Amino acid sequence: MTLFHLTWKSFLNRKATLLMMLLSISMSVVLLLGVDIIRQQAKEGFSSTVSSTDLIVGARSGQINLLLYSVFHIGNATNNITWKSYENISQDANVKWSIPLSLGDSHRGFRVLGTSSAYFEHYRYGAKQPLAFSQGRGFEGLFDVVIGAEVAKKLGYNLGSPVVIAHGMGSASLMKHDDKPFNVVGILKPTGTPVDNTLIVSLEAIEAIHVDWQSGVQLPGSKVTAEQVLKMNLKPKQITAFMLGLNSRLSTFHLQRKINQYRNEPLMAILPGLALQELWGMFSFVEKTLFAISGLVVVSGVLGLLALLLSSLNERRREMAILRSVGARPIHILTLLILESLLVTLLSVLLGIGVLYLVMFYASPLIQDQFGVRLAVQGLSLWQWQLVGMVVAAGALAGLVPGYRAYRHSLADGMSIKL
């Protein structure tokens, strides 16, 4: 029978109160780790939105603005860029592939992206994963549209569903391109990126629905029908932005400088990785606040444990005196109390981790359903283990306070058991 055995038996003797404490600390651990896991996965998801793209080029503005509208489809471009500039730059010797992007139209609240088939070929997200079709294929005909997984799910679209594209963003009372309806020909697999919420058509299609429009309104009396438009020259005159993949990453900065100094038109090229980092940095105060709050919850849990241990000391004075009388030294008494708080925090942490994984396991599909964010159930990171370690250490430290008091008591009380 060791000191640990004694601690355990004494713990069981007071299990009702200690169990409540255990639950309270384990909940704080769930919160702490939960916040950290969501933070980590949000960051990972965020930075995996676009990969393998070396440069994103758009009209000159801020790099975050460009990143937001070209990759996240949030906000609008300050200006379009000419097709000529796109052709010029994409023919640069350093460029391996290019994806033109044309934004500005929507369908029932979802963004419509005009692009080329290079999009399906070269666009990468996450760990350099290409886009994949769950049904159908890429666009071939002028009025073909490929939809993201989320669009298909929310709107209940299947292959062959008709789609009418609206001019501008928003879902109410927009001018509609209803004279030129589209057909769903492909549905993409979920990616966990803004692609899921996007409808993808060809650049020519974007051009086609706008042939009889000028300055955002349809010209009266000059209606061009869908049949007529098929026979027209639909070479795009301008696009919103484009992505570039280079032959060698070494040429990135060289080409970036070249684009930024492009003479014919004010252009800007950004490195998506850097821009993503800067954008995430803007959220970091939210992240830090959440983390601080969950940290404080843990602190309050540990303080609660401290209070409980301190208040139990008086009723345990007899226990200490008996132990002293059978030969326990004050250091044993100190050890006993530290072991106890260590035991409580250790069990709390284990319970907390268990509950966390249970919640993640069952909540992950729900969260994906509700928010479109994929919560991967994975092991704790080194940092999270360090957090857990800190909680346990704080618990052990909390035991030091009542431990020291009991130590002083047992020196003063000796073996006389006061009633």
Add this chain to the structure above:
Amino acid sequence: MKKLAVTIDDLLFKWGDGTPCLTIPKFQLYHGEKVFIKGPSGSGKSTLLNILGGVLAPEDGDIKVLGHDYALMKMSQLDKFRADHIGFIFQQFNLLPFLSLLENVCLPCRFSSTRRARAIDEFGSVEQGAEALLKRLGLMDKHLYQQNAAALSVGQQQRVSAARAILGSPEIIIADEPTSALDVDARDQFLALLLSQCELSGSTLIFVSHDSALEHHFSQKLRLTPSSNGGYSL
């Protein structure tokens, strides 16, 4: 020639506020002796026991137990000495309620390797020793041994405490009113068992009580009496 187990000379103990509490001009006890110390409540019985146990240090005077001068020993040495050589029995609530009978009896042998070695020497193992002593003290029911101490009657608890104090044969056993919670029959029975077990293990017994009815069991009797300085003296 008999060896001295305890000698006290010119001992003076004061509380922190300076009120004198206990004076002992001279006290001697030989190995194997059994002494009855009578004193009313508040006369400093517990103080005396804590001084004998080395938990409280006197203001003045010498105290030697088994040839060890307490004044020359450090706190940790006193702790070890007490664990190895002194067994205690208190008035009541001696046992840890969340441990089984057997675990309670074995406790001192967990903290003192000397007593553990002696118990193993005598009985083969600590647990066997505990069982043997419990049996000798009249607790025959073996399936009681695994039960929590809280389930026992006070009389049974005191026997368990006695077994605990004796296991590992400490040279000195200090009993602080161990019978005050017992009725007369149980009291006499307990005392007889305790005395015979001390005889068997050759332990020196220091028995403190306010109850004169127990005096006749002891050959050596002492009294704590009020002294002129407001405290008590032996």
